Amino acid sequence: DQQVKQNSPSLSVQEGRISILNCDYTNSMFDYFLWYKKYPAEGPTFLISISSIKDKNEDGRFTVFLNKSAKHLSLHIVPSQPGDSAVYFCLVGYTDNTNAGKSTFGDGTTLTVKP
């Protein structure tokens, strides 16, 4: 049973518009929520995270929202730029280091931002 799902394999948006990427999880005990971005032939790079005690965290054009009751995480990119075109993965798990191996990535969403 997949614990972390990104239901949209791909998303295409126009430059300057908002990109919204979604991630759903099943385990209410998860308290570790991050987004990663991956370009082809490179490793994923950390983008933004959110603490389980918050519902929103902003960093420039990137905002992550957490709805714990719905077990839903989303990433908003405003305004979207062509350089944002990449695969985006959510990572959900535990902050507790003894459970480090129980963090799970979503399947990824390929974002294409058209000029």
Add this chain to the structure above:
Amino acid sequence: DVKVTQSSRYLVKRTGEKVFLECVQDMDHENMFWYRQDPGLGLRLIYFSYDVKMKEKGDIPEGYSVSREKKERFSLILESASTNQTSMYLCASRLGNSPLHFGNGTRLTVT
């Protein structure tokens, strides 16, 4: 800045060969991880290590083993490579509960 270095970007091996993938990090992180990435399947954890000589199975350990003799180095071993192990392999490290830092990956093709 954290640097995670994977020794090879591309590897081509034959079925049945023993394959070693090496990963080195330079920031004294206690936790190290091996993932594989396949289209439509995201990143799946093979093994991780939380200390020297310590290892834990991830979600897909079958056909793999690991070695961590020194804190900075974590090796992934394919005992007898098979074609279904053709994939992108990604090494990562982290300190405590900080974000994972990834290497650039090794694209392994088994023929």
